[in-house]
Amino acid sequence: MNKGVTTIEILVVITITVVTTAVALYSYPNFRQRVQAERAARELVIKIRMAQQRTLSPKQVRKPDGTLAIPRGFGIYLDTSLTGNTSNTSYIFFADMDGNNFFNIAGGDVVIETVLLSAGVKVAELKISSGLTIGAANIVYTVPFSQTKIYDSGGTAISGDSLQVKLLQGTDIARFVTVRTTGLVILGTAPQITVVGDITPPGGGDCPGISNIHLTDRWAWNDILGWIDFCGGTNGNVLVAPDKITGYATSSSIIAPAAGEGGAVAFDSFGAMVLDCSTPPMPAGNYCGTSNHGVKNDGSGVLSGWAWLGGGPGSPEASYGWVSFNCSNRNTCSSVPYQVTIDPTTGDFHGFAWNDIVGWISFNSQETGSTFAYKVNTIWRPSFSQKIVNLKANGADGLTIPYNTSAILTWTSQALTVTCTAASTPLNQCWNSPVSTSTQNFIPGTKCGELTQTTTFNISCDSGAVSDFVTVNVLPQPFVNIKADGLEGGPPSGTRTDPVVIFLNTSATLTWLSSTGTVSCLAAGNWSGSKVLNNNTTGQLTGPQPAATTTTYYLDCASSDGTTIRDWVKVRWQ
Structure with a gap:
């Protein structure tokens, strides 16, 4: 048997090597471009997450005037229309110092980093939920709650809940980073927003006869x-x-x-x-x-x-x-x-x-x-001869206040000659009489309250020709109630002044109840730590005492309106 290598076999090996090398060399640029696009997209996601994480433990940033301050937020600014050295091949990681949710150097915002995209990669498109594209966008996370804000370059919140960033390498290699106001960030090769932004409004047609x-x-x-x-x-x-x-x-x-x-x-x-x-x-x-x-x-x-x-x-x-x-x-x-x-x-x-x-x-x-x-358009125009009355509570058209607090009612009027009538439901004597019709009016004493239930205040002028109303929503009365072995403690929830008495070497079970609007409850006295809210089914043992002693268990609860209320119970071992 001839164990040598023939010329034909050598030529076959050379041919295979040449073809394989040629294919590899031909594919390499495309492979490299895909890697560059993927790297740029992943880095953008990392920077977005970094902005989000910085809001959870914010540190001071040096402002242009040299002073240090904690930003109101951290964000990413992207722009598809920039030219020159700061083109759409980069984006800005910034500290939002004035809290207006968009990048604004004039407002004192600080550039933390200008991030250059991988070679050949650019920010090709910024698309919102409706399918419309915008020229620039800000993705901002607020301090300290890390809420996601997506605003345009002028400081207006985008319509919808999503922004899709398209990064393009060349003409056909794309990566999509989609950010939602829920905080979700999605990276992929396919777009999340596929709707086309052709939202040409439907045709006209006749409006009803009385419509303007x-x-x-x-x-x-x-x-x-x-x-x-x-x-x-x-x-x-x-x-x-x-x-x-x-x-x-x-x-x-x-x-x-x-x-x-x-x-x-x-x-x-x-x-x-x-x-x-x-x-x-x-x-x-x-x-x-x-x-x-x-x-x-x-x-x-x-x-x-x-x-x-x-x-x-x-x-x-x-x-x-x-x-x-x-x-x-x-x-x-x-x-x-x-x-x-x-x-x-x-x-x-x-x-x-x-x-x-x-x-x-x-x-x-x-x-x-x-x-x-x-757009929506009307043929109506303001006329200063028209009769108008406008009623507000604390300067607003609707209001929610803590239990047993006050609201200030103000009203403006125009072209009225007859005294207006005030009324409230349910009846409140502070708003139940004729009121004047000058330009800016305040109820005598300025306050209505102390309010303990939701109340609608009405004003009717010129024999009912014009009227207005404002509703003041009153939060429920905050309360907390702590018991030992089912027995009440002291005020405000109970009247007991003597301790709850139990035997030596035994334990009492503490149970408590707080109002619906409670946001936190903190124990003090002979116990400590945060306690479960609105709890009335399970309890906590005090622990046994071998010798006669009396101790007090406090529970301080805070409501969503900032009100803090305390209840307590004493336990005596004997």
Whole structure:
């Protein structure tokens, strides 16, 4: 047998080696680009998580003036439109010093790091939930609760709950990093947001006869519900008045009334946005007696108050709950400023309303960065000869206060000549008499209270021609009750002054109960540590004592309104 290597075999080996090497060399650039894209995406996720983690144990940052301060948040700023040395091949990790949730050097924000992407990788696209793309975005985590805020470059919260960052290497190698306001961060090769941002509003059509909404410019937008028609379909009759908005807005896909329903309107899954309790869709009818709500107009075009989103009472349509038209409804303007306004010159609506389930509702594309124009417009204009009255509690259109505290009622009026009448439900003597009609009025003594139950204050002027109301919600009375072997202790929950007596070398069982609004309970005296809230089923043993002794067990509980209340019980061994 010939054990040598033939020329043919050598040529075969050389050919295989050359082909393998050629394939490897051909594939190497593509492989390297994929690695670069993956590395850039993973580093972005790490930086986002780093910003989040820094809020949990924040450290001081040196400001431009040389002083040290703890930031109000940490974030990432991305921009697809930058040019020059700071192009879209980098992004900024920054400290948000002024707490406005967007990168603002003029506001004192500090650049912690400018992060360069891997070679050839760029920030190609920033897409929000609706499918619209924006030029720049801020992902900010707040101090100290690490809430996720996603804002555009101008300091406006994005519409929806998600931002998708597309990193592109070359023309076809992409990685997607999606950040949600829930705190979730997702990295992948496929996009999470696939909807295309073509949200051209539906066509016009006739608005109902009494509506003063524009025939074409009638559309608001929500990322979950889609188009909202402020003409209100065929029966909505949305009417902007000097003091309020009446009627209801509907889905863009309204269904005609069925035969025999007497003109009742059937809606798709979101039902209607009811703008006041007196004019909801049939067959609900006026329900102001059970839920007195509405969207208010201060006469100049600043809207406030509440709408109801969803099906009517007893209807099968989904109910999404309350829609707030102004941050003053919840006293959140210092942290989340928003409102809906009407331009007094053009009649264009501007701004956002908020619902806890579906999120932001946009009234004008100017605030969203959308490339597709939409807005709600009305022919109504302010007139200083119109009669107006506007009632507020502590400067807000709605208020929640601690139990047994006060509210200051103020009101403004315009073009009124007859004294107004004040009333309250339930009756409160502080608001139960004629009041004057000057420009800015204060009830004598400035306070209504001490309030122990939710109260609606009403003002009616010019024989009922105009009126307004404000509801002050009162939190439940805070309480804590601690017992030893089921026996009461001292005030405030009990009247016992003598100790609970037990035998030597035995233990008493401590049980306690706190009000629903309690946020923390801390033990003091002869026990310590945080205690379970609202507990009344299990207890804690005191521990046996071999000699005669008396000891006191305290429980201090704090409510969500900042109120702290203490209860105690004494135990004596003998």
